[in-house]
Amino acid sequence: MVTGYWQPSEPRLSLLEKLRMLNWGFVMLIVMIGAIGVALLYSAGGLSWEPWASRQLIRFIAGMGVMLVLAMIDVRFWLKVAYLGYAVGLVMLVAVEIMGQVGMGAQRWIDLGVIVIQPSELMKIALVLALARYFHTRTTEEIHRPVVLIPPILMVLLPVALVLLQPNLGTAMLLLLGSAALFFAAGVRLWKFVVVSLAGLAMLPIGWQFLHDYQKQRVLTFLNPGSDPLGAGYNILQSQIALGSGGMFGKGFGLGTQSQLMFLPEKHTDFIFVVLAEEMGMAGAMLLLALYAMVLAYGFVIALSARNQFGRLVAVGLTFAFFLYLFVNVAMVTGLIPVVGIPLPLVSYGGTAMLTLLIGCGILLSVSVHRDTRIPRRIHD
Numbered sequence: 007m008v009t010g011y012w013q014p015s016e017p018r019l020s021l022l023e024k025l026r027m028l029n030w031g032f033v034m035l036i037v038m039i040g041a042i043g044v045a046l047l048y049s050a051g052g053l054s055w056e057p058w059a060s061r062q063l064i065r066f067i068a069g070m071g072v073m074l075v076l077a078m079i080d081v082r083f084w085l086k087v088a089y090l091g092y093a094v095g096l097v098m099l100v101a102v103e104i105m106g107q108v109g110m111g112a113q114r115w116i117d118l119g120v121i122v123i124q125p126s127e128l129m130k131i132a133l134v135l136a137l138a139r140y141f142h143t144r145t146t147e148e149i150h151r152p153v154v155l156i157p158p159i160l161m162v163l164l165p166v167a168l169v170l171l172q173p174n175l176g177t178a179m180l181l182l183l184g185s186a187a188l189f190f191a192a193g194v195r196l197w198k199f200v201v202v203s204l205a206g207l208a209m210l211p212i213g214w215q216f217l218h219d220y221q222k223q224r225v226l227t228f229l230n231p232g233s234d235p236l237g238a239g240y241n242i243l244q245s246q247i248a249l250g251s252g253g254m255f256g257k258g259f260g261l262g263t264q265s266q267l268m269f270l271p272e273k274h275t276d277f278i279f280v281v282l283a284e285e286m287g288m289a290g291a292m293l294l295l296a297l298y299a300m301v302l303a304y305g306f307v308i309a310l311s312a313r314n315q316f317g318r319l320v321a322v323g324l325t326f327a328f329f330l331y332l333f334v335n336v337a338m339v340t341g342l343i344p345v346v347g348i349p350l351p352l353v354s355y356g357g358t359a360m361l362t363l364l365i366g367c368g369i370l371l372s373v374s375v376h377r378d379t380r381i382p383r384r385i386h387d
Contacts, residue, residue, distance in 0.1 A: 019376070024078050029374045032304045036073070036352065036367055039297050040066045043278070043353035049260045050273045050281050058274050058355045065357055069364035076368025081376040084369055085139055085316050092136035092161065098125035099168040106172075114172045124358040126169045126177045130184065131366050134323035136161055137185060141192035142316040143383055149193045158189070175221055176346030180330050187326040191309075191319055228344035241271050245339050248284040256287030274355040276347055280339050298332050298351070308374045314381040317373040324366045331363070 019027070044066065048059040098116060102125055107115040115122050140158050141149065148154050162185040169178040186199065214222070231239035248264035257263070262284035264270040273281050283291040305325030312318045331351040337343045349359045 018080075021078065024375050027375045028074075028077060029304065029308070029371055032301065032308075032367075032371065032374070033074075035297055035301050035304070036364075037070070039294070039301070039352045040070070042282075042294060042297075043350075045259075046278055046281050046353060047274055047355055049262070049285060050265055050278065052266065053260045062355055062360075065360055066352075066364075069361055072361070073364040073368035073371070076365060077371035077375055079372055081314070081317050081320075081372050081379055082381060084135055084320065084372065085142070085381060088132075088135035088139035091132040095125060095129040095132035096165060096168070098123075099129060099165055101125070103168070103171060114174055121357065123361075126165075126172065126174055126181075127358045127362040128365075129165050129169070130177075130181060130327050131324070131362060131369070133162065133165060133181060133185060134188060134320060134327065134366075135369075137188050137192075138316050138319035138323060141188070141319055142314075142381070144192075145383070146193045150195060152198075155189075155194065155198075158185075173218055173221070175217075176334070176348050179346070180327070180334070180348070183330055184323060184327045188319060188323040191322040224344040224346070228341070231341070241277070241345060242339075242341050244270050245277055245280045246341055248280045249340065252284040252287045252291075254287050255289050256283070256285045259285055261285060275349060276335070276345070276354065277339050278354050279336055279350050294353075295336075302329055302332075305370060308370060308377070312373050312377045314379060315383065316381055317377065317379070321370055321373045324370050327366065328363065331359075 044059050044063045047062050048055060051058050101116055102114060105116070107117055107122065114124050114126060116125060137158055140161070144154060162181065166178045166181050169181065190196075190199065217225075227239050227242065231242045235243055244264060248262065248270055251257070251264065252262075260266070262270075262281060264284055265273045265281045270277055270280060270284075279291070279294075282294060286293075302325055305321060305328065309318050309321035309325065312321060328351055331348060334343065334346060334348040335350045335354070338345050338348065349356050351363050352360060
């Protein structure tokens with residue numbers, strides 16, 4: 007049995023070799039999506055770099071630098087620090103409850119002086135790494151035993167509970183769904199998901215009683231947005247008006263009436279996809295969705311090409327997390343699900359969400375660069 011993370015007989019890749027092996031197609035897709043985001047924020051700001059576009063551009067350039075640096079780091083390093091990162095994430099979530107900043111009725115942020123961060127976003131990455139490491143060290147036969155699933159289930163439920171206390175139901179659901187995808191990829195049998203899903207449905211009436219009033223209102227508004235068109239239903243109704251008015255090719259860049267005349271709420275964050283659809287029409291919206299689809303395809307190809315279980319699971323977890331950001335935001339602004347406040351990946355204005363996504367992309371690229379690296383399934387520190 008091989009001990010440790012590093013196999014002495016395996017040659018180390020030089021920096022030049024890593025740069026040659028970097029998935030530049032994936033990098034270009036990220037740049038294109040980020041550029042679209044900056045352009046939309048420029049339009050949403052009244053064809054001005056202030057107050058959003060200039061800051062978003064600076065954050066994106068810095069984040070791209072972080073992404074490329076992380077891509078050069080050996081994938082075994084991420085395995086080594088997986089549990090530590092998870093522990094740091096938990097400590098930060100607890101710190102939110104003690105000293106977190108309150109904004110828009112929720113306590114979700116920590117002010118570090120230089121930067122204000124949202125630990126629940128960073129936990130999405132930390133949880134993927136921790137679960138991937140756990141399942142990497144388990145055989146398929148072991149994963150089929152229910153007792154073996156108790157530790158990873160607790161690893162998921164603990165941060166979910168802390169996020170729910172903030173309260174942040176949307177992010178808590180993303181953590182649950184993202185973790186479920188990783189459990190499935192690790193080999194957990196389908197019937198267990200069916201049992202858990204049925205139990206969850208049975209618990210819905212009880213869970214409804216624990217929702218905050220504004221969360222209940224979001225669900226009721228989703229079911230009947232016209233019941234309060236100037237109040238709770240205003241956001242989604244204006245979003246649907248803007249989506250419909252864009253037509254096939256839109257009204258033109260910077261000429262969207264719903265966004266430019268301030269009818270559309272949160273146009274720079276949650277509803278920025280609607281700005282694109284109104285100004286560039288269905289054609290522009292489909293172009294962006296096509297770019298996202300290619301990013302997801304790259305992610306799953308990276309997962310399939312990895313020769314170690316840890317890398318495969320990390321790639322699946324990070325790619326699915328990216329998909330959840332995309333799906334929930336687009337479904338939310340089109341009225342398919344209740345409004346939950348999830349940003350459009352790499353396009354919506356925001357610091358922590360963008361940094362989290364670019365960190366995830368950097369680790370995904372690290373898996374790609376080091377796809378031929380072999381990591382023993384039994385590891386002893």
